[in-house]
Amino acid sequence: MTTLDAPEGLASPVGAARIAELTRLVRSTTGTSRTARSPITGEGFAEIPQSDPDDVEEAFRIARRTQTSWAQTSLRERKRALLRLHDLLLERQDELMDIVQLETGKSRFDAFGEVLHLALTARYYGRRLHRQLRPSHPSGVFPGLTSIELRRVPKGVVGIISPWNYPLTVALCDGLPALAAGNTVVHKPDAQTPLSALAAVELLREAGFPADAWQVVLGDGPVVGGAIVQRADYICFTGSTATGRLVAQGAAERLVGCSLELGGKNAMIVLPGADLGKAAAGALAACFSTAGQLCVSVERLYVPAEAYDAFSDELLARVRTMSLGVGFDWDPDMGSLVSQQQLDAVSRHVDDAVAHGATVLAGGVPRPDLGPWFYEPTVLEDVPPTAQLYAGETFGPVVSLYPYRDVDEAVELANAGEYGLNASVWGPVREAKAVAARIKAGTVNINEGYAGTFASVDAPMGGMRQSGLGRRQGDEGIWRYTESQSVAVQRLLPITGPASMARERYAGLVTTSLKILRRTPRA
Structure with missing residues (x-):
């Protein structure tokens, strides 16, 4: 394992004055704050204002007032703001990556992926807005006598609750189409990573969106998040399946819609005839990007029994050359876990698997010499069904290898469990497409781990089964924030x-x- 020197007392490139500017964007009257700690050192670097239900109520009041006028703006004006945001994201990417790394400890290349995805999202909706939102004309009951205009009306104020693992892109990629559709937003970023979201909201205002169109509140999830669920006209949540069920229940009680991207235990299948070197290189990115703290990352890897040893050797050779470290340069391949809580969860899963008979082929240990919450990229085999990580989401740099006898068995194993978020299939394209059609997952990537669908923002993305409801990206990603309104004009003859x-x-x-x-x- 190649490692980099741990930065002792590494100075943050984000100064106190800049942090103060960003935290002023939080709607908070409580006078209380929370200490933000960086995975790079484990030390506190900012005091973040906290909100309460009264702040949430005020945020909704302002957002509703603003939504009335924002909904009247032209699609051309909204397009200009989206494309200007695209340009600002690319222009300010260095600071955005600094903030993302400071809050998450991920590598700079992984932080760049957040800027890239958000810029792609802004450009996509900016260019497709007219086609997606302009009125259409379905057939009337009596041709020539009945004409129909189908309009897409904004829902009102959208509540967004976003996670810590992708604090920049997931903070805004769901909210941008909500704004584009004429809604306003009340947003609760995760308590661990608020500055990334605040930096993006600042760019929204500079791009031309109304200052009050995006309200930010921070605080305890059940309290502040619950207050959002009680008030929003539509709710977008990304996080655990357990919390997603609570959000869905709250939305159902109020008869409002919601979209939920939840947990996953994503599988990768290597088919007979696959290039093992390419598949192993793909697995490295699929399993260990953002230290495995990615909803669509691969945690289960199925390999033909006859190719198992050769593939394992290919994968382990690559894992052992990975560079680990923290810092604000481009050298490390993998950064840190985000918190002590996440480190404990990953350690607990691996230790439990070993106690049940699993074998550690690589990694399997924390690395406090690199940073307080580091964990080595880990490859396991012989993980039995009795182990917690066999079916439970680990959400860390851990993957389990399993041999299979035939493709039918591989598909059955990949579909096992309650989740269905993402899958990856490696091999000849025709055979891989046939396998993909049999997998119960919202996205399936062929000869790629997850980025093919994740980066193709014209393609809907979301989960099946316990991995969620609804879709982000594509037409579905903006239409979820609208109500379909049919307007009929009847001529000459009454119905x-x-x-x-x-x-x-x-x-x-x-x-x-x-x-x-x-x-x-x-x-």
């Missing part, structure tokens, strides 16, 4: 017939008309 015509005669006339229309291809 119920003219008052001067007997009902029986009118029914006969309609019957004859339907028979004629049945023979008309487009009617």
Whole structure:
């Protein structure tokens, strides 16, 4: 394992004055704060203001007032703001990456992935907005007499609750289409990583979005998050399946919609005939990007029994050359876990697996010499079903290898369990596509781990089964924030017939008309 020197007393490139500017964007009147600690040193680097339900109420009041006028702006004006945001994200990427790394401890390349994804999202909705939101004209019941206009009306104020693992991109990638559709947003970033979201919100205002269109509140999840669920016209949540169920229950009680991206235990299948070197290199990125703290990262790897040893050797050779470290340069391949809580959870899963008979092929230990919450990229085999990580989401740099006898068994194993977020299939494309069609997951990547679907923002992304409801990205990603409103105009003949015509005669006339229309291809 290649390691880099741990930075002793590494100075933050984000100064106190800059942090103070960002925290002023939080709606908070409580006078209380929370100490933010960086995974780089474990030390506190900022005091973050905290909100309460009264602050949430005020945030919604302001957001509702702003939404009325924002919904009247032209699509052209919204497009300009989105494309300007795209440019600002690229121009300010160095500071954004600094903040993401300071809060999460991830590598700089992984932090760049956040800037990239958010810029792609802003550009995509900026360019597609007119097509996605302009009125369409479905067929009326009587051609030529009934015309229909289908409009997409904004829902109102969208509540967004975003996680710590992708604090920049997931903070805004769901909210941008909400704004684009004419809504306003009340947002609760995760308590561990608020500055990344605040830096992005600052850019929203500079790009031309109304200052009050995006309200930020911070605080305890059940209290502040619960207050959002009680008030929002639509709720977008990314996080654990357990919390997602509570959000769904709260939304159902109020008869409002929600979209939920939840847990995953994502599988990768290496097919017979796959290039083992390429598959092993792909697995490295799929398993260990962002130290495995990614909803769509791979935690289970299925390999043909006859190729198992060769693939294992290929993967382990690559794992042993990974560079680990923290800092604000581009050298490390993998950074830190985000917190002591996350380190404890990963350690507990690995230790439990070993206690149940699993074998550690690589890693399996913390690295306090590199940073307080570091854990080595870990490869396990012989993990039995009795181990916690066999079916439970680890959310760390840990992958388990399993041999399989035939492709049917591999598909069955990949579909086992309650989750269905992402999957990866490696091998000849025709065979891989056939396997992908059998996998119960919202996204399946062929000869790629997760980035093919994640970065293709025109493609919907989300989970099946216990991995969530709804989709982000693509048309579905913006339409979820709208209500379909059908407006009909009737000309000449009322649907119920003219008052001067007997009902029986009118029914006969309609019957004859339907028979004629049945023979008309487009009617």
